[in-house]
Amino acid sequence: xxxxxxxxxxxILVSNHTTRLVLAYxxxxxxxxxxxxxxxxxxxxxxPLTSIAVRxxxxxxxVWLIVRALRVPIPREGHxxxxxxxxxxxxxxxxxxxxxxxxxxxxSGQAAVLYATMPLIVALIARVALNDPLTPRKxxxxxxxxxxxxxxxxxxxxxxxASGGSEHAxxxxxxxxxxxxxxxxxxxxxxxxxxxxxVVSLLIPFATGAVAAGVGALISENANPLEFNRTTxxxxxxxxxxxxxxxxxxxxxxxxxxxxxxxxxxxxxxxVIAVLFGVWxxxxxxxxxxxxxxxxxxxxxxxxxxxPPARKPSRAHP
Numbered sequence: 001x002x003x004x005x006x007x008x009x010x011x012i013l014v015s016n017h018t019t020r021l022v023l024a025y026x027x028x029x030x031x032x033x034x035x036x037x038x039x040x041x042x043x044x045x046x047x048p049l050t051s052i053a054v055r056x057x058x059x060x061x062x063v064w065l066i067v068r069a070l071r072v073p074i075p076r077e078g079h080x081x082x083x084x085x086x087x088x089x090x091x092x093x094x095x096x097x098x099x100x101x102x103x104x105x106x107x108s109g110q111a112a113v114l115y116a117t118m119p120l121i122v123a124l125i126a127r128v129a130l131n132d133p134l135t136p137r138k139x140x141x142x143x144x145x146x147x148x149x150x151x152x153x154x155x156x157x158x159x160x161x162a163s164g165g166s167e168h169a170x171x172x173x174x175x176x177x178x179x180x181x182x183x184x185x186x187x188x189x190x191x192x193x194x195x196x197x198x199v200v201s202l203l204i205p206f207a208t209g210a211v212a213a214g215v216g217a218l219i220s221e222n223a224n225p226l227e228f229n230r231t232t233x234x235x236x237x238x239x240x241x242x243x244x245x246x247x248x249x250x251x252x253x254x255x256x257x258x259x260x261x262x263x264x265x266x267x268x269x270x271x272v273i274a275v276l277f278g279v280w281x282x283x284x285x286x287x288x289x290x291x292x293x294x295x296x297x298x299x300x301x302x303x304x305x306x307x308p309p310a311r312k313p314s315r316a317h318p
Contacts, residue, residue, distance in 0.1 A: 021257055028250040029266050033273025035243040036108035037282060038235045039100060045232030046225070048100035049217035054225050056092060056210035058240035063202050066245070072197050081204060083192050088208025090185030096209065097216075098178035105171025107284040112274030113294045114152060114175040116267055119301050120145040121183040129187045141304025148296030149176065151289055198252045206244065267305075268298055 042051050067074065103111050120142045126132040153172050193201070217223065228236075271294065278284035 021254065024250045025254045025258065028247050028254060029269045029273060031242050031247040031250070032266070033112070033270045034277055035239055035247075036103070036112045036274040037277040038239045038243065039103050040108040040278075040282060042232055042235035042239065043100065043104055045229050046236070047217070047221040047223050048097060048104070049213045050221050050223040050225065051232075051236060052092075052096045052100060053210055053214035053217050055236050055240045055244065056206050056213060058237060059244040060203065060206040060210050062241055062245045063199060063206055066199055067203060070199070072200050074200055074203065075196060079192075079194065080196060083188075084201070084204025085208050086188060087185050087201075088205035089212070090181050090188065092205050092209030093212045094181035095178040095185070097213065098174045098181065102171040102174030102178065105167045106175070107278055108282060109271070109275035109278035109284055109286065110152065110290055111171070111175045112271045113290070113297060114149065114172060115179055116271045116294075116297055116301065117145050117149060117176070118179050118183055118186075119267060119305055121179050122186050123304060125183050125187045126190070130191060138304045141300040141302070143300070144303060145297050145300030148293040148298075148300060150293075151296060152293035154289065199249070202245075202248060267301055271298070 039051075046054075099111060099115070123132070123134065123138050123142060127134045153169065275284075275286060275294075279286065
């Protein structure tokens with residue numbers, strides 16, 4: 001596989017395996033766009049923490065089998081274990097728990113749109129943890145994105161008030177809390193990762209998620225996975241194998257061969273797919289305010305991440 005930039009500015013040059021790359025990228029976006037619907041379906045037959053525990057147990061087993069099949073060595077150093085546990089808490093336990101609780105209260109498509117604010121939150125945290133600069137365009141994009149969140153939150157609050165409660169607003173707050181936790185995990189990965197093999201890097205976080213969610217489920221939920229119906233089991237297995245293992249594998253494959261800008265398009269594609277799945281298969285509706293809020297969030301991301309800086313005037317060589 002050979003990739004590169006067209007020197008004339010025409011885009012990315014791909015010499016072969018183009019179809020495979022396109023299919024991998026499309027499958028990654030399709031899977032991650034469908035996981036929001038999968039969570040919603042699974043929650044109909046299983047409580048949140050039990051669902052997460054079973055999902056992560058299956059995913060951990062799958063990753064371990066892949067690692068054994070590929071004969072990839074598992075690092076023995078303490079840093080690998082400590083980082084894996086920390087990422088398990090901030091990439092799996094906290095984000096997944098809050099998303100699952102959130103999706104009990106708001107539509108799956110709305111949750112996906114809110115989760116798209118993650119690049120904006122990462123920019124704020126990276127300023128503190130990594131000393132990354134907050135340029136005027138990043139600040140403008142963050143402001144626009146916050147405006148979109150405010151519109152969606154107001155819509156959820158109105159819906160909750162109309163139904164005599166604030167469940168919708170609580171759902172929005174849960175998803176935003178999930179975004180904050182996952183953003184901390186992303187910045188931590190950037191700061192402390194030592195170039196471990198990508199598949200091996202999933203092992204301890206997935207296992208941490210399985211154990212922590214399992215303990216929480218035993219304490220707070222009275223659910224027996226053996227009593228789950230077929231639909232619930234299929235949704236959990238799909239989320240574990242396709243959503244947690246398959247999509248990450250496709251992501252790692254695509255990012256090796258595609259420009260990072262192309263990879264980042266997923267931020268815009270996945271929420272759209274999630275909303276379409278929600279409308280098509282779950283009967284969810286898209287209110288005008290949700291549409292406006294989503295447009296503002298995506299516009300904020302575009303401004304913060306893609307708006308090209310002004311070019312400096314070229315100077316003649318001496």
